[in-house]
Amino acid sequence: MSSPTFHNPVNKVEKHKLLGLDHLRAFAIVYVLLFHYQMFGHPTWENKIGGFGWTGVDLFFVLSGFLISGQLFDAIAKGKTISVKEFFAKRFFRIIPPYLVVLTLYATLPFLREREHMAALWRYLTFTLNFGLDLHQTGTFTHAWSLCVEEQFYLIVPLAFWGFNYFKIGKKAVYLLSVLFVGGFVIRHLGWTHGIQPHLSSDNWGALWNMFIYYPTYNRLDGLLIGVSIAGMYTFYPHIKAQANRYSNLLMLAGIITLIAAYFACTPQASYATTVWGFPLISLGYGLVVAAIVCPAGIFYNLKSKITSQLATLSYGIYLVHKLMIHLTQNLLEKAGLDKNSNLMMLCCIMSSIAGALVLRYAIEKPSLKLRDKVLQHWKNKKVEVLAEAGV
Numbered sequence: 124m125s126s127p128t129f130h131n132p133v134n135k136v137e138k139h140k141l142l143g144l145d146h147l148r149a150f151a152i153v154y155v156l157l158f159h160y161q162m163f164g165h166p167t168w169e170n171k172i173g174g175f176g177w178t179g180v181d182l183f184f185v186l187s188g189f190l191i192s193g194q195l196f197d198a199i200a201k202g203k204t205i206s207v208k209e210f211f212a213k214r215f216f217r218i219i220p221p222y223l224v225v226l227t228l229y230a231t232l233p234f235l236r237e238r239e240h241m242a243a244l245w246r247y248l249t250f251t252l253n254f255g256l257d258l259h260q261t262g263t264f265t266h267a268w269s270l271c272v273e274e275q276f277y278l279i280v281p282l283a284f285w286g287f288n289y290f291k292i293g294k295k296a297v298y299l300l301s302v303l304f305v306g307g308f309v310i311r312h313l314g315w316t317h318g319i320q321p322h323l324s325s326d327n328w329g330a331l332w333n334m335f336i337y338y339p340t341y342n343r344l345d346g347l348l349i350g351v352s353i354a355g356m357y358t359f360y361p362h363i364k365a366q367a368n369r370y371s372n373l374l375m376l377a378g379i380i381t382l383i384a385a386y387f388a389c390t391p392q393a394s395y396a397t398t399v400w401g402f403p404l405i406s407l408g409y410g411l412v413v414a415a416i417v418c419p420a421g422i423f424y425n426l427k428s429k430i431t432s433q434l435a436t437l438s439y440g441i442y443l444v445h446k447l448m449i450h451l452t453q454n455l456l457e458k459a460g461l462d463k464n465s466n467l468m469m470l471c472c473i474m475s476s477i478a479g480a481l482v483l484r485y486a487i488e489k490p491s492l493k494l495r496d497k498v499l500q501h502w503k504n505k506k507v508e509v510l511a512e513a514g515v
Contacts, residue, residue, distance in 0.1 A: 154179035164463030188350020216495030238262025371418035378411030440480030
């Protein structure tokens with residue numbers, strides 16, 4: 124994916140920038156995996172490490188907002204027309220084929236399910252699982268909720284950018300971002316007051332918190348909006364970009380400190396503090412880290428790692444299959460006499476999740492991306508032919 128660049132040779136910048144973002148993708152997927160591993164047999168120490176891992180999803184949201192809007196901002200800055208058809212085609216071939224394969228496995232092979240019940244199939248197919256998701260009723264493939272948030276974002280954002288460009292709204296779009304960000308505080312406060320507070324004495328109020336606060340898209344826009352904001356500032360305000368580069372290491376430190384503060388503010392997770400202040404605080408912390416890590420002056424800019432690079436490449440596949448693979452691995456190895464709460468079992472589950480992602484990568488993702496390139500090239504050739512016939 125392309126994104127806003129600094130004034131360096133493009134190839135060099137993109138190569139190094141992706142190095143930094145790969146570190147973050149790798150961290151995010153490992154953190155999410157550690158968090159979800161707590162719902163299976165696990166060593167006791169893992170609770171301390173993985174307890175805050177639910178925020179890895181927020182990091183993915185910031186990255187998505189930054190990268191996707193960065194492409195669109197870059198096109199606008201260069202005076203290019205945003206091709207909505209091309210945008211949707213790229214997202215479709217990247218996301219849908221692997222997702223449908225995993226969904227088919229869940230739907231047709233019940234022994235692979237980590238919990239007893241799936242939601243109605245149409246909820247997964249329409250990417251609306253995150254609305255009204257009750258963990259007492261649905262326990263299988265529930266982590267697809269975050270993919271629903273991203274798909275809804277992918278549906279709206281290019282149309283919004285096209286509208287801003289068409290009506291020449293330009294930099295005034297920042298007001299909409301501000302309204303959405305501030306509106307999130309109000310909506311979450313109302314959600315807590317009317318949806319959670321009356322049920323605090325109930326045994327299942329935690330599940331209600333997930334359903335009414337944690338999963339719905341309108342409560343989880345902070346990370347996406349912060350990612351969009353960073354991309355916009357770096358594209359249209361060079362002086363901000365230059366200052367961020369100059370103080371990138373301090374920016375990184377500020378992000379880490381913010382995340383530490385968010386950890387204390389969001390413990391326990393299902394609380395009023397998390398509901399109203401926690402999500403934006405976490406997103407801000409990760410946003411500062413993202414803003415710093417793409418700066419050439421940053422300490423991570425030149426750091427190469429084959430491990431994080433591979434994990435980043437496999438992150439989508441790992442996200443899709445990790446619960447399935449953990450469930451399957453623990454069932455098989457426990458029958459063979461391995462303690463499901465042992466460190467060795469955890470290592471085996473992590474390796475099996477990576478193995479499952481590798482299969483998905485080479486059997487589904489890469490062929491799908493090759494088909495995408497053929498389709499895009501075909502459209503490009505057709506456009507050239509039409510222009511040639513028109514004498515342009």
